[in-house]
Amino acid sequence: MYSDFIITGIYLVLMFAAGLFFSRNIKNTSDYFLAARSAPWFWIMGSIWATNIGFLHGYLAHGGAAYEWGLIQANFEWFQGPFGYILSGIFFIAFYWRAGIFTVPQFLERRYGAAISTIYSFAWLIIFVVTIAAELYLGGMFLKNILHIPFWPTVFVLTAVVGTYTLLGGLGAAIMMEFVQFIIMMLGTLPLLFILLNIVGGFAGIKHVLISQWGVSSQYFTVLPDIHHPYGPGPWIILGQCLVVTLGWCAGHQSMVQRNLGARSLYDAKLGYVAASIPKTLGAFLYIVPMIAAPIIFSQFGIFVEKSDAAYGKLILNLLPQGMVGLFIAGLLSAGLSSISSVLNSSSTMVIKDFYERFFVKGKSDHHYFIAGRIATFGVIAVSLLLVPVVLKVYLIMWLEQTLIAMVLGPFMGVLMLAIFWKRANTPGSLAGFLTGGAFAIFMQQVMHINIFFQISWWSFVVTLAVTVVVSLLTKPPDKAKIEGLIWESDFKAKLGVVVSQRAETNGTRVLAVPEIKIHKPAWYLNLKYWATAVLLIQIILLFFFG
Amino acid sequence: MRKSVIVLAGLLFLFVVTAARGQEKFIDVRQSMADNLTAVKTAVKAADWTAALEKFGKAREIWEAGVKPIILGGVKSDTQFQEYFGRIGEVETGFGVIGQLLESRNGAEVEAKVNAVIWGISHHPRGFNVPEPRYTVWDWVFGLGIGLGFLVFAIFFGLKLRRSYYRRYLKTPDRGKG
Numbered sequence: 001m002y003s004d005f006i007i008t009g010i011y012l013v014l015m016f017a018a019g020l021f022f023s024r025n026i027k028n029t030s031d032y033f034l035a036a037r038s039a040p041w042f043w044i045m046g047s048i049w050a051t052n053i054g055f056l057h058g059y060l061a062h063g064g065a066a067y068e069w070g071l072i073q074a075n076f077e078w079f080q081g082p083f084g085y086i087l088s089g090i091f092f093i094a095f096y097w098r099a100g101i102f103t104v105p106q107f108l109e110r111r112y113g114a115a116i117s118t119i120y121s122f123a124w125l126i127i128f129v130v131t132i133a134a135e136l137y138l139g140g141m142f143l144k145n146i147l148h149i150p151f152w153p154t155v156f157v158l159t160a161v162v163g164t165y166t167l168l169g170g171l172g173a174a175i176m177m178e179f180v181q182f183i184i185m186m187l188g189t190l191p192l193l194f195i196l197l198n199i200v201g202g203f204a205g206i207k208h209v210l211i212s213q214w215g216v217s218s219q220y221f222t223v224l225p226d227i228h229h230p231y232g233p234g235p236w237i238i239l240g241q242c243l244v245v246t247l248g249w250c251a252g253h254q255s256m257v258q259r260n261l262g263a264r265s266l267y268d269a270k271l272g273y274v275a276a277s278i279p280k281t282l283g284a285f286l287y288i289v290p291m292i293a294a295p296i297i298f299s300q301f302g303i304f305v306e307k308s309d310a311a312y313g314k315l316i317l318n319l320l321p322q323g324m325v326g327l328f329i330a331g332l333l334s335a336g337l338s339s340i341s342s343v344l345n346s347s348s349t350m351v352i353k354d355f356y357e358r359f360f361v362k363g364k365s366d367h368h369y370f371i372a373g374r375i376a377t378f379g380v381i382a383v384s385l386l387l388v389p390v391v392l393k394v395y396l397i398m399w400l401e402q403t404l405i406a407m408v409l410g411p412f413m414g415v416l417m418l419a420i421f422w423k424r425a426n427t428p429g430s431l432a433g434f435l436t437g438g439a440f441a442i443f444m445q446q447v448m449h450i451n452i453f454f455q456i457s458w459w460s461f462v463v464t465l466a467v468t469v470v471v472s473l474l475t476k477p478p479d480k481a482k483i484e485g486l487i488w489e490s491d492f493k494a495k496l497g498v499v500v501s502q503r504a505e506t507n508g509t510r511v512l513a514v515p516e517i518k519i520h521k522p523a524w525y526l527n528l529k530y531w532a533t534a535v536l537l538i539q540i541i542l543l544f545f546f547g
Numbered sequence: 548m549r550k551s552v553i554v555l556a557g558l559l560f561l562f563v564v565t566a567a568r569g570q571e572k573f574i575d576v577r578q579s580m581a582d583n584l585t586a587v588k589t590a591v592k593a594a595d596w597t598a599a600l601e602k603f604g605k606a607r608e609i610w611e612a613g614v615k616p617i618i619l620g621g622v623k624s625d626t627q628f629q630e631y632f633g634r635i636g637e638v639e640t641g642f643g644v645i646g647q648l649l650e651s652r653n654g655a656e657v658e659a660k661v662n663a664v665i666w667g668i669s670h671h672p673r674g675f676n677v678p679e680p681r682y683t684v685w686d687w688v689f690g691l692g693i694g695l696g697f698l699v700f701a702i703f704f705g706l707k708l709r710r711s712y713y714r715r716y717l718k719t720p721d722r723g724k725g
Contacts, residue, residue, distance in 0.1 A: 069674040217677045226680040231673075235686055239693065295672055302588065302662030304581030305669045306574040 005147060007326025011333060012161055018180065019165020019173055039175050039262045041526070044272025046182035047175040047259045047342075048085075049279045053185070054339025055138035056131060056401060059332055063287035064308035067294050069231045070220035071546060075241055077284040078223060081277035082539050083242045084250035086532050089273030092251035093260045095420060097269060099486070102353045104257055111419045111486045113427045114358070116434050121354035123408045123438075124254060128347040130391070131401060132340055132384035137391045138309060139336045145313040146329060158337070159385055166341045167377040174341045175262060181334030186279070188331020189286050195319055196293050203546075206293045220292070223546065232454060240410075240454030244461045248409030251416065254346040271528055277535045281542065290315060348376035403445060406453035407460070411437030414464025418472075423480075423487055429472030437464030573621070576613035577668050580606050584661045587645070591654045599657075600649055607642055614668060630671060638667040 039047070055061065057076075066073035101107050105117035105124075140155040165173050200206050210216040219225040224234035232241075250256055250273075263269035294311050297303065303318050305311045316328050352373050361368070411434045418425035418433075441460035444450045524530070583606035590599035618635065621628035641664035648657050 068672050069677075070672070072674075214675070216675050217679050219677050219680050220672075220674045222680070225677070226682045227686050228681060229677060233686075235688075295675075298669060299662065299666040302581075302585065302658070302665040303669075304578060304665050306577055307670050308672070311670075 003323040004326035008329045011330040016161050038264050041268040041271040043175055043179045044259055044263050045275040046179035048276040050178035050182040050338035051255050051342040053335050055135045055336040058335050059287045059312050060138040061309050063291045063312040066288040066291040067311040068308045071223055072232050074284040074288045075223045075237050077281055078542055079242045080246045081281040082536055084246035085277035086274050088250035089270045093269050097266050103350055104252055104254055105354045112430045116431050121350050127404050128343050129384050131343050133387035133391045135336055135340045137388050142313045145310055146317050162337045162340045163381045166344045167374050174345050178338040181338040184334040185331045188327050192290055193285050196290050200293045200296055209296050236454040240458035244413050244457045245409050248413040252412045255342040258346050274531045281538050347380040348373050351376040402453045406456040407438055407441040410457040410460030411464040414461050418468050424472055424477055426472045426478040428475045429468045432471040433464040433468030436467045573617050580609040581665050584665055588658050588661050591657045596652055634667045638664055
């Protein structure tokens, strides 16, 4: 126990010191919000995965949902890799990159106007604050269970560590820290899989016990269950997850996109995103497969588990030897802190760029916004801390966050797809579509009592598409000059963002210098096509064996 | 003004912390019961029957005074408690058997019975209650027809667009000067 305490303490002190070290050269908003556009592809890869995988979307809540529902939860790994990471890396990031933006809502603003981007920013800010609160709660509960230390002091220590380096270092420090944490996570948490599989006799052993001896349905072991499944029917996973949630998450989640915008070139941004899909896919073996074996271990060894979100912590506490638990905690804390840090940094970016600079204090110096960014970071984490007790009341944290996201991602994907691929989509159409789609998602959840968030996402996406098309056709088409460079067919005319940049300056909007797009022949092992093909092959093999 | 803001923020914080503590109670009492039952196993392994009986008594007391009342009270208003309500009989039978085994100093089956009681107060996966698959024509129509069909289309269409974009880009005389 003492060795675990010491390892955890050393880890937290090192993370704190490393954060301060990485933050020493941060001087302006470009450094703070976009890491001075200097990150190479492998930093982006590690950072994206570490951002995506935390307490909430990885080990604890996501793993908890796997404990609850089985292998179906792996669809987040095995479908988000090819359909989210690769498609977003190849298509959507190029648009954001060329537009020289800080935030996704800034792209929406240039294509559709201020109203829709403000609503979108506000919705995401709510999700981000809830996400940080959930991450803090899960981290506090995890350490309470493992090290038997009180919940609230733990939450405050976690907040202080992650808050300080994010507040001081911005995206630059966050990306570098996340890369380090990516390696610690991988190395620190992989041993559990082998220890577990050794105890239960491999994946076949898990299936044998649960299906043959306990009489559990074979649907516990499939990623695409039938249409009657209460949590994630297969058809809705394909329609809602693959086509809407996954793409919307990867192309619309500020934390994910912001890491790509901090890359040193467009190629690095794309390759970083595509390469990140490999650890994303393999992540299922770190926290999904172990959690499917967890019920056998708990019943066999008499381990008490109070709720699914706590199951992962109970597993490592009871299976791993002392000392190794400390290393494991370091790996898990890396996951949690990196996710909190990225969402925190993205929230402050949105607060400053999408609200403060746009509506409250315009035309101030870069230094002013840089300081305001740090204050916003502090404000966001303070509000999140106050929300932790509210999150405590939610039975399955993953459900809360997924429901909120379902209400935003369907409408977002509807207007984004039309923004990029349909010239005729205009401001009134998109606004009507976005609001109707969002309202329909709430209606489905609150009035029709549909709790399958893939289904909500799909239908809100369809409603948004339909309303946007109809209203756009009934109203004036958008000004051609205004949308030049923002839709696929004509983006090469924009001469890599010059038109966008000039128009933005005319409108008085502050933009970054549009980065140069370097077309170069990469070494064969950095070829985007090879990486994408490798990911797709891994997916096919996994689905063949486990699907 | 500043003082009143600080006081209000402090009061708000105290309120939420107090509210949160109530939520933790159901977890804490079950954890305490499980810890005592685990101690029973350890004591039986060491053939310390007095300690085993003492820890067993404590676990039973926590069950009677802490866990069971919360389940009985909670099940009326919160569906979360339904799974535990359904296992009350199982847990009480388990207590009866363990009590008899300890009284007769028969340690052979204590561990298995204690593990069963701990598992009885633990949260069970809801996926265990899902029926066997009943794939229908709608699964194939939605899933394979619309879903996978659209995905294949999106990938090929996207690759085509990307290729045409770079072809046009490479023909642009002032490329890279943006």
